[in-house]
Amino acid sequence: MKLDKNNKLSKFSLFATKDKDNFNLMLNIKGIHCASCIRIIENSLCSDKSVVKARVNMSSERLNVTWKGPRELGDKLVSKVIKLGYELKPFSENNNSLRDLKEEYHLLKCIAVSAFAWGNLMMMSVSLWSSTTNNMGPATQDFFHWLSCVIALPAIFYSGRPFFKSALSALKQFHANMDVPISLAVILTTLMSIIETIQHGKYIYFDSALMLLFFLLIGRYLDIRAKEKAKESAKGLLSILEGTATILKDDKQYTVSISKLKKGDEVLVALGENIPADGIVKSGTSDLDLSIITGETTPQYIKEGDGVIAGTLNMTSPIKVLVTKKTEENLLSEIIKSLENLERGRTKYIKLSDQAASLYTPVVHILGVLTFMVWWLFMDYSWQNALLHAVTVLIITCPCALGLAVPVVQVLASSLLMRDGIYLKKASSLEKLSAIDTVVFDKTGTVTLGMPDLINKISKNNLKYAASLAVYSKHPLARAIARIYNGKLFKVKNIKEIPGKGLVGIINNKKVRLGKQYWYENKNIMNSNTLQLWLSIDSTKPCLISFKDKIKEDAFAVINKFKEYGIKTILLSGDKYEAVKEIADKAGIKKYYFSYSIEMKRQLLENLEVKGQKVLMVGDGLNDAPSLAQAYVSMSPSSAIDIAQNAADIIFQGEKLSPVLKILKIARYSTSLIKQNFMMAVIYNIIAIPLAILGYVTPLLAAIAMSISSLVVIVNSFRINFKKDLSK
Amino acid sequence: MNVLIYLLPLALFLGFIALLSFLWALNNNQYDDLEGAAQRILIDEEKNE
Numbered sequence: 001m002k003l004d005k006n007n008k009l010s011k012f013s014l015f016a017t018k019d020k021d022n023f024n025l026m027l028n029i030k031g032i033h034c035a036s037c038i039r040i041i042e043n044s045l046c047s048d049k050s051v052v053k054a055r056v057n058m059s060s061e062r063l064n065v066t067w068k069g070p071r072e073l074g075d076k077l078v079s080k081v082i083k084l085g086y087e088l089k090p091f092s093e094n095n096n097s098l099r100d101l102k103e104e105y106h107l108l109k110c111i112a113v114s115a116f117a118w119g120n121l122m123m124m125s126v127s128l129w130s131s132t133t134n135n136m137g138p139a140t141q142d143f144f145h146w147l148s149c150v151i152a153l154p155a156i157f158y159s160g161r162p163f164f165k166s167a168l169s170a171l172k173q174f175h176a177n178m179d180v181p182i183s184l185a186v187i188l189t190t191l192m193s194i195i196e197t198i199q200h201g202k203y204i205y206f207d208s209a210l211m212l213l214f215f216l217l218i219g220r221y222l223d224i225r226a227k228e229k230a231k232e233s234a235k236g237l238l239s240i241l242e243g244t245a246t247i248l249k250d251d252k253q254y255t256v257s258i259s260k261l262k263k264g265d266e267v268l269v270a271l272g273e274n275i276p277a278d279g280i281v282k283s284g285t286s287d288l289d290l291s292i293i294t295g296e297t298t299p300q301y302i303k304e305g306d307g308v309i310a311g312t313l314n315m316t317s318p319i320k321v322l323v324t325k326k327t328e329e330n331l332l333s334e335i336i337k338s339l340e341n342l343e344r345g346r347t348k349y350i351k352l353s354d355q356a357a358s359l360y361t362p363v364v365h366i367l368g369v370l371t372f373m374v375w376w377l378f379m380d381y382s383w384q385n386a387l388l389h390a391v392t393v394l395i396i397t398c399p400c401a402l403g404l405a406v407p408v409v410q411v412l413a414s415s416l417l418m419r420d421g422i423y424l425k426k427a428s429s430l431e432k433l434s435a436i437d438t439v440v441f442d443k444t445g446t447v448t449l450g451m452p453d454l455i456n457k458i459s460k461n462n463l464k465y466a467a468s469l470a471v472y473s474k475h476p477l478a479r480a481i482a483r484i485y486n487g488k489l490f491k492v493k494n495i496k497e498i499p500g501k502g503l504v505g506i507i508n509n510k511k512v513r514l515g516k517q518y519w520y521e522n523k524n525i526m527n528s529n530t531l532q533l534w535l536s537i538d539s540t541k542p543c544l545i546s547f548k549d550k551i552k553e554d555a556f557a558v559i560n561k562f563k564e565y566g567i568k569t570i571l572l573s574g575d576k577y578e579a580v581k582e583i584a585d586k587a588g589i590k591k592y593y594f595s596y597s598i599e600m601k602r603q604l605l606e607n608l609e610v611k612g613q614k615v616l617m618v619g620d621g622l623n624d625a626p627s628l629a630q631a632y633v634s635m636s637p638s639s640a641i642d643i644a645q646n647a648a649d650i651i652f653q654g655e656k657l658s659p660v661l662k663i664l665k666i667a668r669y670s671t672s673l674i675k676q677n678f679m680m681a682v683i684y685n686i687i688a689i690p691l692a693i694l695g696y697v698t699p700l701l702a703a704i705a706m707s708i709s710s711l712v713v714i715v716n717s718f719r720i721n722f723k724k725d726l727s728k
Numbered sequence: 729m730n731v732l733i734y735l736l737p738l739a740l741f742l743g744f745i746a747l748l749s750f751l752w753a754l755n756n757n758q759y760d761d762l763e764g765a766a767q768r769i770l771i772d773e774e775k776n777e
Contacts, residue, residue, distance in 0.1 A: 035767040058764030105754055112754075116747040120740055147736070 013074030030087040110159035117155030118210040152206035178357035245276040278330040284319035301500030405677035421653030429649040433667035442619035443573035452547035
């Protein structure tokens, strides 16, 4: 039954790139868990003599194969791995879910250089601090100063680049970010220290500049790593439409990449394949799983001449489709485009750290200038000495603590969440979450399980008959039966799936049918919100099997907790009144909207936003995607379709609703920690700035004060790991 | 104090080597797949018989 799908998968060599006489193919691979997986895959590939290199990357779940010889050989290699039981997908470069290691590595190099230089500078700085003119001659002091200068200059130049670059680009657009004061402090400190060195001065601050860079680079690195990790966990757009399709031309079958399909192509869609393009059915009948577009679980019957939509799943029999729109123009691509526009139009959220920076920068710089003016004009200091005092103000107020305050908390919070299968796509979503006052839930798949479950009682024997047939179908109701029944099955002969109707087969010489009601003469009126199947054995009276989409078991408790927090809850669905009301009552949600279309949902969220409410949207279907992009902050379960996951800020795993609550708790706690960190930075500055202005700060004092303030912030951030009620 | 003349350069030199070897490892993709590397030590080497 599943063979049809595998046949198609083995055309991945189309995606291989040619490199001299070798072909190289990069694949996404799923299902690697341990060392033996790596060994089995690599060995089976390398046992083929034409394979030059085969390497599995476990962290990024990628497989890289290089082989000599014809392109088609790749298909053989790929099917070898598939037969081992691993799921493969071609990997395309424009897929922006790729984790960019380059930037991370660049920052790591900067950290390494600054750490090396700082460590070695300390060797000299400590001896300078602990010496007096009595035990260190001026020549030795000069030698130490020059040596420090030689080590520090290239290191500052190299590892300061991430800050200098970002500061420059901010200044070009006439606004200041956190990197402007950082760069200014580092550059001024360095210049002053060089002048001091040349003038045989007493104090140099190279070590302070490097320490500043070192701590800030760590903050920056954590920030990037959290971002890239989140990116990696989010699936690439359109992955349903990546891959290949079989087209029919002059009675011959060709395999082409889906992105190259043209209007007028005839595509063969096998059982269990996604429809690759928008079009009309040329021949054949089948059932389509439209859940990706409508969110409805009941499949739709299609026949010749009916329109089909790309991305939907062909469930019962192979069909031939005439493509009417090329890939970039199909419905799915259009929705994705509109999502990107929404994303861009989203009101720009100002991060906490940027808010702090916009306050911090002018205050510190004005203080620096004032210090210089007062010492120079009123205290009759030489301008060099006045400048020295002004620069120490800049150094001591170093934004180390500020730079670490946010990323350390965020990295700890996101790794805490990651352990429970919650992935943040943007680190700033935590800050946003802590401010929400309304939660909007989608019904199907979010508050409910999204899978039909048996609700009436049927005899064990009947269930066995039903299950024996059901295992042969991809129909959601049939799959539900197969899922519920776990015992031995009957042998079935002459099994046939009739599109739009159901399954027929011979079991124990009896004709057994499982399918829709109108297959039978008995025309019982069915309840609108139950899903039903009928089972008949020979000519006995058909037996009813009904299903219902069940509410998640913890839904009521979670909604109740939200109420305790004073957060409003709203249920939103495209489903009919009765179905929505029933779930809303069970979950304890008072406000609910039913029969809402994609656009109406988005509109509702826009209206809430205009009213000034900060809304968290939780949804999983394509019909929720625009609302997810519109909302202040949004979440999607990992069972959601790729496009919804892409539009959402946060993705959570599991069949429960409680992660929504948990992430809210963590978001609130981590935001309070970040605010505490800012407070500590402020208190530190209130003590340190007067000392610097008065000129009491020596390089030793600066080093101690700066490192203590950074450490205090880090230690405070770690409190998130010890908060007890978070880990439940 | 004359010992500084060669001890200081020696210390710097050793530190510099450590820095270089780290940069080398980073540039040669040694850190690309930390999870995989941790698992690979469990793979027995194939015996050529």
